[in-house]
Amino acid sequence: MLSLAGPGAAATITTQVTANNVKPLIIAKIQDLDLGSVVLGPGAWSNATVSISQAGVLNCANANLTCTGATAVAQYNVQGSKQQAVRISAPSVTLVNQNDSTKTLTLTTDAPTSIVLANSGFPGSNFSVGGSVTLNSTTAAGTYVGTFNVTVDY
Amino acid sequence: MKGLARVRGATAMLAFVATPALAVSPATQATATARIFKPLTISRVQDLDFGTIVLTGASFSNEVLSISQAGTLTCGSNPGVLLTCTGSPQPAKYKLIGTNNATVTVSSPGFNMTGPSTLAFTPDAPATVNLGATGSTTGVTFAIGGSITLASTTPDGVYTGTFLVTADYQ
Numbered sequence: 534m535l536s537l538a539g540p541g542a543a544a545t546i547t548t549q550v551t552a553n554n555v556k557p558l559i560i561a562k563i564q565d566l567d568l569g570s571v572v573l574g575p576g577a578w579s580n581a582t583v584s585i586s587q588a589g590v591l592n593c594a595n596a597n598l599t600c601t602g603a604t605a606v607a608q609y610n611v612q613g614s615k616q617q618a619v620r621i622s623a624p625s626v627t628l629v630n631q632n633d634s635t636k637t638l639t640l641t642t643d644a645p646t647s648i649v650l651a652n653s654g655f656p657g658s659n660f661s662v663g664g665s666v667t668l669n670s671t672t673a674a675g676t677y678v679g680t681f682n683v684t685v686d687y
Numbered sequence: 688m689k690g691l692a693r694v695r696g697a698t699a700m701l702a703f704v705a706t707p708a709l710a711v712s713p714a715t716q717a718t719a720t721a722r723i724f725k726p727l728t729i730s731r732v733q734d735l736d737f738g739t740i741v742l743t744g745a746s747f748s749n750e751v752l753s754i755s756q757a758g759t760l761t762c763g764s765n766p767g768v769l770l771t772c773t774g775s776p777q778p779a780k781y782k783l784i785g786t787n788n789a790t791v792t793v794s795s796p797g798f799n800m801t802g803p804s805t806l807a808f809t810p811d812a813p814a815t816v817n818l819g820a821t822g823s824t825t826g827v828t829f830a831i832g833g834s835i836t837l838a839s840t841t842p843d844g845v846y847t848g849t850f851l852v853t854a855d856y857q
Contacts, residue, residue, distance in 0.1 A: 558711040568721035572856060575726045583721075601856070607717035622710065626719050632787075640719050666721055674725045674786040674823070681717045684710035 555614040569602035584665030612657030628677035636673040640664040727785035738774025753834035784826035802846035806835045
């Protein structure tokens with residue numbers, strides 16, 4: 534709203550300001566991601582992918598791979614303001630061979646870009662992060678472990 | 688000037704509200720784990736051999752002839768009386784090559800030895816084998832023993848059978 538008056542009179546200008554008050558975001562890890570065990574097939578081959586979806590479905594459909602063991606997606610819990618959209622950032626993760634730190638695998642993450650919080654504060658909303666790695670016949674054996682760098686904001 | 692000052696103040700407040708919220712991280716991030724194994728191969732090194740057994744006793748049953756994984760032969764409950772064992776007994780041996788230090792489960796189901804009759808063979812195999820530090824190169828060899836049960840009425844002759852050994856990563 535803008536009010537104007539003649540010369541000599543005081544001029545007043547007002548501007549409406551809207552502030553969207555939201556609760557601070559809280560994020561906590563619920564569980565780790567596990568791709569299980571993968572046995573590489575014989576011979577020379579490349580670009581075989583093993584992945585786990587956000588829903589926890591393992592895809593190991595490659596003749597050169599045999600996947601066994603229990604698998605799991607990473608899960609986080611977010612608490613904040615109800616009905617607020619929360620952006621999720623889940624960059625790729627470098628997995629390091631625990632027997633030889635020079636050997637690494639890149640986990641390309643599969644995460645939702647955002648979620649809408651179902652409630653205010655506790656219990657918040659959960660989201661899952663899956664991912665995929667690409668393997669070759671030359672991939673070194675061993676246990677590969679990496680740490681996510683997941684962040685959220687409004 | 689008052690009006691200008693108020694406008695500037697309002698603009699400053701808007702700019703403050705428009706500043707993006709800081710990204711929030713969890714106190715503890717999730718980890719991601721994948722266990723990669725090289726192909727596992729198993730090959731026969733040597734066959735099991737009980738040697739030669741003479742059914743010495745006149746009348747007996749349920750005499751167990753066994754050979755351990757270490758190759759120790761047990762010639763029944765009363766060696767030289769009910770059973771007499773000679774020859775060069777040896778356990779079966781297999782070689783595993785795969786991932787260094789990986790633990791492998793071994794499966795060796797029972798089977799029948801056939802000849803003049805049938806003898807049920809009960810294997811004595813390790814449940815697991817660790818491939819050790821040279822598992823991907825020289826691998827590791829493990830042994831399988833086993834046992835059969837004999838009676839004075841067991842038809843004499845040569846009995847043979849074939850193992851069905853498999854191995855898999857744990």
